Amino acid sequence: MLAAMGISTMLVLIGWTDMVTYFLSVLAIIITGIVLIQGYRDTAALHAKLDEILLALRETRNDLVGLEHEDPQKISAVIAELEDRAKQLSEAPTAG
Secondary structure (H helix, E strand, C coil), X not given: CHHHHHHHHHHHHCCCHHHHHHHHHHHXXXXXXXXXXXXXXXXXXXXXXXXXXHHHCCCCCHHHCCHHHCCHHHHHHHHHHHHHXXXXXXXXXXXX
């Protein structure tokens, strides 16, 4: 990294500012792509783990498996439904 910074500085000093700008822009695009790919892999792995939990617990609704592939409107509707159910459960009197 330090070598790249030194080379970039020298190139700017000799008048190759456009070349340095181009190089840094391409490098930024490549790094952004790598970060996005890694983020996608992390998210996909997380969804697979959550799907496994849903399938392992008999009390869960297995229709939620794969929800991340649905339209955003359907996902929002399911989230709203789950929040309503959670609120109703928290407000229900407990036996004891």
